[in-house]
Amino acid sequence: MKWEHAVKSFNNYNTLERGLAENxxxxxARDLRKLILWLEENDVELPADRLETQHLREFIYHMAKEINPRSQARLISSLKAFFKYLVLENYRETNPMDLLESPKTPRKLPDTLSLEEIDNLITHIDRSTAEGERNRAILETLYSCGLRVSELTSLKISDLFFDEGFVKVTGKGNKQRFVPISPYTIKVINLYKNEIRTHVNVDPKFTDTLFLNRRGKGLTRAMIFHIIKQLAIKAGLKKSISPHTFRHSFATHLLENGADLRSIQIMLGHESITTTEIYMHVDRSHLAQVMEKHHPRA
Known part of the structure; x- marks a missing residue:
């Protein structure tokens, strides 16, 4: 089975059957290209269905010199998924990755912002400009709804169910969920939508997209990162932040104020509760209060 055909089939499988996000x-695909390049450089002329564990072990050992343990773990995960697909489709009888383990990687605690830091950032937005009002709405939406940056850029006007107090969010794998939204954030979004966005010459392809650039097209992920980075500099914030920082802050502040993990999991769109549990390590100060309030022996 030629590598080009194998990778193309695997991409189609991930798109159509697994419904994975484009990223x-x-x-x-990037991880598989690294493997193919290494095979070419080392004159290993074996197709995907005949590659053996020893080749993959040598490749991973080579890559371990260039990338950190977390990247190694992701690379190994990609290779395991690829060869598992080949077995599933009967291109191979066995998965040569079964005997290879991923390196142990420490769970990275997410960076968070305090409410005061978030308010400080928003205060430094120049609201005398159209972009300023839009940027305020963007930051309020990221923090109030805990969205991923891709979920924010793809948010549509038709996803806003303000009368019911929810927004419909399309997450990883095109999975949709409804997230509560506060009256204050509704007010901020409506101000942008009704007073600013209406004056933008909207590109026909983006008539339903909520947040637009000055050319009437949807904002890119890179643009959201740039807006936040520049605002952090302007506000004198020393922390290194990104759009995801607001998502982490959303979850952490909910937990600190007594929300249960299951509810946070649903709002974040995590498939597994173990992903949400990382926020338990951020601040345990509230746990004593929970014990005191709810345990009969407290």
């Missing part, structure tokens, strides 16, 4: 599919 995940591209990440898998």
């Amino acid at each position: 995940s599919i591209k990440a898998y």
Whole structure:
């Protein structure tokens, strides 16, 4: 089975059957290209269905000199998924990655912002400009709804169910969820939508997209990162922040104020509760209060 055909089939499988996000599919493809390049450089002329564990072990050992343990773990995960697909489709009888383990990686605690830091950032937005009002709405939405940056850029006007107090969010793998939204954030979004966005010459392809650039097209992920980085500099914030920082802050502040993990999991769109549990390590100060309030022996 030629590598080009194998990778193309794997990409189609991830798209059509697994429903993975575009970024995940591209990440898998990048990892496989690294393997193919290494095979070419080392004159290993074996197709995907005949590659053996020893070749993959040598490749991973080579890559371990260039990338950190977390990247190694992701690379190994990509290779395991690829060869598992080949077995599933009967291109191979066994998965040569079964005997290879991923390196142990410490769970990285997410960076968070305090409410005061978030308010400080928003205060430094120049609201005398159209972009300023838009940027305020963007930051309020990221923090109030805990969205991923890709979920924010793809948010549509038709996803806003303000009368019911929810927004419909399309997350990883095109999975949709409804997230509560506060009256204050509704007010901020409506101000942008009704007073600013209406004066933008909207590109026909983006008539339903909520947040637009000055050319009437949707904002890119890179643009959201740039807006936040520049605002952090302007506000004198020393922390290194990104759009995801607001998502982490959303979850952490909910937990600190007594929200249960299951509810936070649903709002964040995590498939597994173990992903949400990382926020338990951020601040345990509230646990004593929970014990005191709810345990009969407290």
